[in-house]
Every structure is written in C-alpha cells, then in structure tokens.
Amino acid sequence: MKKQLLLILTISFFVNLGVHAQKKQSKYRTVENISYRTDRRGDRYIDSLCRLDLYYPEGKKGYPTVIWFHGGSLTGGKRSIPEALKNKGFAIVGVDYRLTPHVKVSDCIDDAAAAAAWVVNNIDNYGGDKSSVFVAGHSAGGYLTFMIGLDKRWMKRYGMDPDSVFRALIPYSGQVVTHFARRKELGVPSTCVMVDDMAPLNHTRNDCPPILMMTGDRELEMLGRYEENAYFWRMMKVAGHPDVTFREFDGFKHGNMTQAGHFLTVRFIKDILKKNEK
Numbered sequence: 059m060k061k062q063l064l065l066i067l068t069i070s071f072f073v074n075l076g077v078h079a080q081k082k083q084s085k086y087r088t089v090e091n092i093s094y095r096t097d098r099r100g101d102r103y104i105d106s107l108c109r110l111d112l113y114y115p116e117g118k119k120g121y122p123t124v125i126w127f128h129g130g131s132l133t134g135g136k137r138s139i140p141e142a143l144k145n146k147g148f149a150i151v152g153v154d155y156r157l158t159p160h161v162k163v164s165d166c167i168d169d170a171a172a173a174a175a176w177v178v179n180n181i182d183n184y185g186g187d188k189s190s191v192f193v194a195g196h197s198a199g200g201y202l203t204f205m206i207g208l209d210k211r212w213m214k215r216y217g218m219d220p221d222s223v224f225r226a227l228i229p230y231s232g233q234v235v236t237h238f239a240r241r242k243e244l245g246v247p248s249t250c251v252m253v254d255d256m257a258p259l260n261h262t263r264n265d266c267p268p269i270l271m272m273t274g275d276r277e278l279e280m281l282g283r284y285e286e287n288a289y290f291w292r293m294m295k296v297a298g299h300p301d302v303t304f305r306e307f308d309g310f311k312h313g314n315m316t317q318a319g320h321f322l323t324v325r326f327i328k329d330i331l332k333k334n335e336k
C-alpha cells in the first residue's frame with residue numbers, strides 16, 4: 059500500500075510539474091513573419107527578407123525586449139529566437155535582413171536600423187516597454203549591433219537617437235574593424251586590416267549605451283576576433299566610457315560561444331534592470 063501511495067504521489071508530482079511547465083510556456087506567444095520595411099513594399103527581395111518574429115510574454119506589461127540579429131558573414135543565415143533566452147521575462151525579436159552580395163553592406167545595416175526602429179515604435183502595442191530595448195547579435199549580427207548602436211547616422215534615418223532608444227548593446231563576437239564583406243566590396247584583400255566609417259572601431263565614444271562584449275577562446279575563435287574586441291574595449295575605456303564589459307569564454311569556438319553568451323546576457327539584462335529600480 060505504501061509503495062502504491064508513493065507511486066501515486068510520484069506520478070502526481072511529475073504530472074503537476076509538467077502542467078506547471080506547460081502553463082509557464084503558454085504565457086509566451088510568437089508572432090511570425092512581420093514586415094518591418096513597409097516603406098519599400100513592392101521589392102520582392104525586401105518583402106521576403108525584411109521580416110521579423112516576435113516572441114513575447116502574454117498578459118504582461120512593461121517588459122524589456124531583446125532584438126536578436128543572426129550571424130552568417132552578412133552573406134547567409136536566418137532569423138531565430140535563441141532557446142536559451144526564452145522564458146526569461148522579456149520579449150525577443152529575431153530579425154532577417156538583406157544579404158551581400160545581393161545588396162551592399164550599408165543596406166544590411168540600414169535593415170538592422172529599420173527593424174530596431176519598428177521594435178521601438180511597436181513593442182508597446184504588445185505590452186512591452188519601448189524605453190527598455192536591448193540590441194544583440196552574433197558575429198555579423200554583433201557587427202550590426204555595434205554599427206546601429208554607435209554610429210548615429212543609421213538610427214537618425216528613422217528619427218531616433220540610439221543613445222535614447224537602446225538600453226544596452228550586446229555584441230557576440232562582432233567584427234569591429236571594417237567588415238570583411240565591406241572590404242570585399244571595395245576590392246581590399248581580407249588580410250588587409252581597414253578601419254573606415256563602416257567600422258565600429260571608428261565610432262568609439264564615451265556617451266553610448268552600456269556595452270557587454272563577448273568572444274570565444276582567443277585560440278579557438280576566428281583569427282583576430284578576440285584581439286579586435288580586446289582593442290575596441292581598451293579604446294572605449296580610453297575614451298572614458300563608464301560601462302563597457304568584455305568577456306572571453308575559454309574553450310568555446312566562434313560558432314558555439316553563444317551557448318555561454320546567452321547565460322551572461324540574461325544576467326546582464328537583469329542587473330541593468332535592478333540598477334534602474336534602485
């Protein structure tokens with residue numbers, strides 16, 4: 059009898075645990091394939107690529123939002139909602155953007171700015187706080203994060219100042235010198251380092267939003283990626299930025315460093331929100 063009772067209690071526990079998990083999961087909703095470039099309808103490539111997915115907590119008000127730009131060298135990849143960022147109390151926006159060589163790198167950045175502007179202008183319709191938007195992305199997505207957060211001309215096209223609309227920038231293994239896709243456009247060899255107006259490193263300043271920078275292991279990362287980010291971090295400190303953090307994940311390669319990065323991102327966002335509550 060005792061064994062049967064124990065079995066019933068055990069089954070009941072796991073059933074209730076499953077129900078609880080389902081309830082927790084059901085609090086989040088995904089709206090897919092939203093067009094964020096309504097200003098350029100009619101262009102088939104724009105219509106197909108300039109789309110985003112929104113994952114947000116239903117029935118909740120005033121939550122923060124993370125815009126997520128995928129990687130892929132600006133030549134490939136597709137939008138996603140990272141699993142490790144789900145169910146953390148904030149919305150996630152997975153963004154697609156046009157890709158080179160079909161368009162110029164400047165068009166990729168402009169798409170990123172347009173998508174971010176859409177989020178700022180529309181997230182309150184879903185219950186979010188438009189003053190609490192975080193921008194993040196991996197690799198090429200990290201580059202886009204840097205560019206629209208540091209170089210004010212991109213968000214200015216949409217009537218916004220990145221310093222006032224973005225809570226923080228979270229680039230994962232982003233390129234800070236001129237992106238190699240841009241160098242290819244200009245016919246510059248990939249081994250030739252270049253820092254022009256399309257390089258995040260050319261826009262270091264002390265008054266931009268807080269930054270959390272991350273890379274994989276310096277010996278396992280893409281060649282030079284750790285060193286680029288380390289130098290950028292140092293130059294931001296030299297410029298007098300009060301809140302820029304750089305982390306290297308030992309044992310992680312370029313492709314899988316997001317596994318460690320997502321956990322740090324969640325903690326970083328929660329810490330910023332706690333600071334502002336005080």
